[in-house]
Structures are given as C-alpha cells and as structure tokens.
Amino acid sequence: MKILYVITGLAGGGAEKVVIDLADQMQAHGHQVKIAYLKGQPILQPQNPEIGLHYLGLENPWRLWSAYRTYQQLLQSYAPDVVHAHMVHANIFSRLARILHKVPKLICTAHSTNEGGALRMLAYRLTDHWADINSHVSQRATQLFIQRKAFSTQAITVYNGIDLSAFYKQRFRPEQLTEFLPSAIIAARQQDPACKLILAVGRLNVQKDYPNLLYAIQQLKSLHSTSFQVMIAGEGEQRAAIEQLIMDLQLQDDVILLGRRQDVAALMSIADVFVLSSREEGFALVVAEAMACECYVVATDCGGVKEVMGDTGTLVAIEDSTRLAQAIADVLREDPALLSASRAAAKQRVHEQFSVQLAVQQWLRIYA
Incomplete structure (x- = not known):
C-alpha cells in the first residue's frame, strides 16, 4: 500500500510526533510511505531514510496555488492509495485539492479540541464531504466537533499511540545525571537529596497555559515545606512572556526552561511529578508518555486527558492554579507505596491501550 501523510508542519509537537511514528511503523510493516508538509522547517524526521519528506511551500495564503501544483505533482508521481491529512491547515488543504485531483481515499484527522475560531470550523463544515473519513484523537474532542458541525456524525475516534520502545522507565547512576540535568538541578539535589523534581513538557504556547503552572508553583512554595525544582521542556512563541512571568513571580531559583529536548523520556524517568x-x-x-515512564501525572481535565489517564494520577479543573498547586502538594507528600501502585497501573494502561502498534493496526483496518 502507498500511504501519503499530509501535515501542516513538522515542528516538535505531539501531532507531528504521532505522524512521524506512524510513518516509521507503516514503512516497517512493508508499506510505502511519504510525508508532505505545508510549511516551516522539519524539526522532526522519520528514522527510516526511505520515507520521503516533501515540502509544499504554503508559507502564506498567496502561495496556495504554487503549493497545490507541488502537491499535484507529488500525487501524480507517487499515486498514493491513501492520503491521510493531519491538523487543520493540512486537512482543509487536502480536501480542497481533491476538487482538482482525485485520490482513492482521503482521511482527515484533527488533533486539538480547538483547531481555530469560527472561520476554521466553517471551513471544516463546508469541505466535510470531500473527506471519506474524519477522525479525532479523543471521544470528547470528536463529540465536540460533531456538536460544532465541523464533523458529520460519521466521524470516528482513533487514539494516538506512543512508541513504547522509546518511552519507558530508565535507571541512572548519580554520575549519569550530570550528563543531561542542568547544573542548577544537580546543585539543588546535592544540597538536599530529598529535593523533588517537577516536570512539564510541551510547546510554549497559549494552549498549554504555562501561567497556570507558574502561579501554582508560586502557591506551592507555601504549601510544601521541602525543596523542589521545576523543569519545563519545550520551545514556542510564548517563551519571552513565560520568562517575564517567572521573574515577576520571583521563581528564577525554582523554575528552569530547558528548551527543546530530545531526551524527554530520561527527564520523565527521573521526575517525581509530571x-x-x-x-x-x-x-x-x-x-501517555509520562505514564509509560512511570512518572506520576497531575493534569488539567481538558480534551482527551481523562480518557488517557483513566483512574490513575490526579485530574484538576482547567485554569485553576490553586487546585493545581494543592494537587501537586498532595502528591509530593503522598505515601510512596500508593504512588508506586498508581504509577504501575498507569504504565499498564498505556501498554494495553495506547501503544503505537495498536494505533497502526487500527489505521490499517481503516486504510483498507
């Protein structure tokens, strides 16, 4: 089978990682795979060098026709059996392109509960009939898109899968920690071996609501008597604002921005709380990645988070830094045996429901 993935870009976000992992897995299963991306520089790339990356050049609306012509040439030369688009821009682009160039099967997958404002939802609605299958990555998000009439009632849910060979609990000797932990973290742990490590990972954008976390950390300092350090891994357009808020809240000694990291599994393995x-x-x-690495999760109840966590970890309401701070404090002083049991249950849940192998099998049934 020839599969063409079309995605808005290949930056370091979750949707992009999902597509890269799917491409590698499909190629490993004996299928031919190519990835077309609309814009930007490809930060993430497949491990398999046989998977071709094709830049379409849609950096602004004025380049729409040029991008379509490049896409059309790819369709003509490659002749995919399935085109699977991901994220709003790629979904709308691939639907519109189908007006002029037919493809055997077009699948469109959304990855966020908020893929934009009313105009984007209208664009989804008006182009819905050009997709053979619409899907979202959580039941909650699928129902929300149906309610907004962005998707028809025939839309399906397919959970993302993670590569369990890359995300698992890693063990490190003390001297190994200096290879990837910031010197400030090493110094804090040397000064206080009981120092707790709190980790957050994700793009520094509005949706991730890092101010919520930082206000919670400010309150946590009065709720938790022992020392802790916070690491935030990721890059994005909100970095300057986040740096300023760290200074305004006087958290310079408590919070470290790590930037984009390739060793997220290692960070999750040594963190006390994600x-x-x-x-x-x-x-x-x-x-799901933190759960696979046996790191206890405290998360806000948004999108498909509850579906991922089940009855493991701790869920709190969105945009409530007081409750978030209290939840983190409760975890930091919880009985280690209870935390261990919850982490083991979380790991088992991910292995049973959210492996990339399970996702691949489900997609292959849909592609057929």
Missing part, C-alpha cells in the same frame, strides 16, 4: 497545565488538548500525548 504536570500538564493546559487549557486545551486533543489527546495529550505527553501524558
């Missing part, structure tokens, strides 16, 4: 403070999510891939 915190997701988002106001919007689709599936929340990082939550």
